[in-house]
Amino acid sequence: MNVSDQTNPEPANRERAASEWYWSEDGINFHTRKWVRPEDLNANGTLFGGSLLRWIDEEAAIYAIIQLGNYRVVTKLISEINFESSALQGDLIEMGLTATHFGRTSLTMRAVVRNMITRKRILSIERLVFVSVDEDGTPIPHGYSAITYDRDRMPREHPRTDSVRLP
């Protein structure tokens, strides 16, 4: 695979053969990777779904903070989760997210997780909804309507310290 293959997203096609491998899938780039450790396994000896959901929830929270410019984002909804394949101890998995809808106070994302070793998709989640809230937990408008690929919206106030040192 050459460099141009890595940078050019492939066209949307959710019915691809599992053996095919793409750097990007349906516009999703896979930035975060995890190594499946013994503590991430279920009684069957395969990746525990709860561990995976924890990782996705954290990844989505970070993505929402970057997109909405607010540290205070909370998970509102996770839609149907389709576990398509699994992973074994030592496997490497990669997670990808993309924003699919900017609401007034919410952000909706789509998630895909893949096994880098088997080259199979582990799961997809069509809708993860996060809501931007104030210090009382009340939804507040975020004011954004499109994805940023930069760090221009990074919050300048941290809930714990009330300030963030800027470079």
Ligand SMILES: CC(C)(COP(=O)(O)OP(=O)(O)OC[C@H]1O[C@@H](n2cnc3c(N)ncnc32)[C@H](O)[C@@H]1OP(=O)(O)O)[C@@H](O)C(=O)NCCC(=O)NCCS
């Ligand atoms: C998130 C929370 C503040 C929203 O409160 P709410 O009373 O539903 O607020 P609203 O009705 O104003 O809705 C806020 C946004 O969520 C969206 N929303 C509400 N219910 C939804 C649902 N079931 N599915 C999708 N989006 C939903 C609304 O459309 C709205 O988005 P918009 O402003 O972009 O249009 C509240 O439900 C809450 O605190 N939930 C717990 C969050 C949490 O603790 N998460 C961690 C999991 S333990």
